[in-house]
Amino acid sequence: MVPDAGSATPPENRQAPSPAKVRRWRRRLADEREEARIYRNLAARRSGEEQAILRSLADAEERHAAHWETLLGADAGRRRRGNVRARILVWLARHFGSVFVLALVQRAESQSPYGADTDATATMAADEQVHEEVVRALAERGRSRISGSFRAAVFGANDGLVSNLSLVLGVSGGGAEAHTVLLSGVAGLLAGALSMGAGEYVSVRSQRELLAASTxxxxxxxxxxxxxxxxxxxxxxxxxxxxxxxxxxxxxxxxxxxxxxLDETDDAEPDGAHDVVGTGLGAALSSFAFFASGALIPVLPFLFGLDKVPALVVATILVAVALLLTGAVVGLLSGGPPLRRGLRQLTIGLGAAAITYLLGLLFGATLG
Known part of the structure; x- marks a missing residue:
């Protein structure tokens, strides 16, 4: 798409813009240039159809930049850098180009200000809406490729954090000494990680076998x-x-x-659905590693020799931060609001741990 014909008043026929408007136009121009760089950097790490699509998006952003250059005329001044978020995305796109970067770009496109900017054309606002859908489709391909192992990793990390913090708090609430809490935490880490890994392997293998039976x-x-x-x-x-x-x-x-x-090469079994599920071994290893990583965090303060109460406080804080981070990452990759997803994960996780601690106090008092 190109900007609406005649939508921008020729410089010789318009009044001089206010300093505030010039600053806003310059900011828009700089941001559009950065967005074009993002797509070109992403395209450099792709090939085939994806590369062509990303280059077309970069061309569109450069057309938008030309619109602001036309409005600014001699006021364009020296070339400026875009906002901090755009510069970070440029760097990430140049060095990674992963589905994580595409998810961030998708979220940035969804926050385009052109719908409420009277100096932007209707075509530009529509372009940005379409760009969001294009990036969403490109990101979906990557999400499908990693969804099996990613699901196991997120589930494993979250389960490790919540279950072992709950175990540590529950045992502490029951009146156990610090060394007993540490032993319980380590046992919970090993047992949970092995159980999660084995369970994920069996689950994914079973799902792949069901899919194969339907192919x-x-x-x-x-x-x-x-x-x-x-x-x-x-x-x-x-x-x-x-x-x-x-x-x-x-x-x-x-x-x-x-x-x-059909050619012999066409006889291969379609495995798109199998790619979404992932492999049994990959899911098992992801689940084992991330559960163990998550379950280690509540145990760390006890490993470093902190007393019982300070160790519990530090463990709770560390787990809270980890839950916020994992929730935010899931939010970013899914195109959702990262803070809201992080707070949701935090509320659920700490809620479960608090209930376990209260039950530990109750049973400790009853059995004592």
Whole structure:
């Protein structure tokens, strides 16, 4: 898209803009230039269709920059740097180009100010909305590739943080000494990490086997040229997959009339859904490692020899920070508000730990 024709008043026919407006236009110009750099840096780390799409987005941002240059005219002045967030994204895009960076860019596009900026054209505002959807689609590809192991990692880290903090607080609430709390925490770390790893492996393997059982066999197409054209059993396949009887019949007839043998390379089993699930070993290792990392945090103060009460306070603070960070990362990768996701994770985690501590106090007093 290009800016609306005639939307910007020619410099010779407009009044001199106020200093505040000039500053805003310069800021818009600098930000658009930075956004173009972000997309070009991302494109440099891609290939094929993704690279072409990102370069087109960069071209669009440069057209937007030209709009502000036209408005500014001689007031454009020296080339300025964009806002801090944009400069950080430029650096991240140059050095990483991962789905995490795309998720950050998606969120930045969703916060475009052009909808309320009377000096921006309607086309520019529409462009930014479309850019968000384009980046969302590109990020979705990466999210699909990492979703299996990422789910296991997030679940493992969160479970390690919450379960071991709950264990430490519960045992402490029951009146145990610091060395007993430490021993319980280490035991909880090892038992939980091994259990999580084994559980994830079995879960993912089972899910992949279920998907494999539902995947068409690689040699099914070889039966097509031998089917009875009048009976057309092929239509039943499409009906079983959810098509209406009429649509299934039309598609089967078309395939029988225009059948072309597939190359051997086309016989490979489609594994897009399997990629989303991830591998059993990858999920198991991610779950084990992240559970152990999360479960270690509540134990650290006891490992460093702090007394019971200070150790519990430090452990709670460390876990709270870790929960906020993991929630924020999930929020960023999913395109959601990171602070809200972090606070949600913090509330749930500390709530569970507080309940366990109260139960420990109750049982400690009862058994004591």
């Amino acid at each position: 068409p066999t690689a040699t099914a197409h070889t039966a097509v040229p031998h089917l009875d054209v009048n009976a057309n059993e092929l239509a039943l396949v499409y009906r079983a997959r959810g098509m209406s009887e009429t649509d299934a019949q039309q598609r089967a007839d078309a395939l029988l009339q225009n059948y072309q043998p």
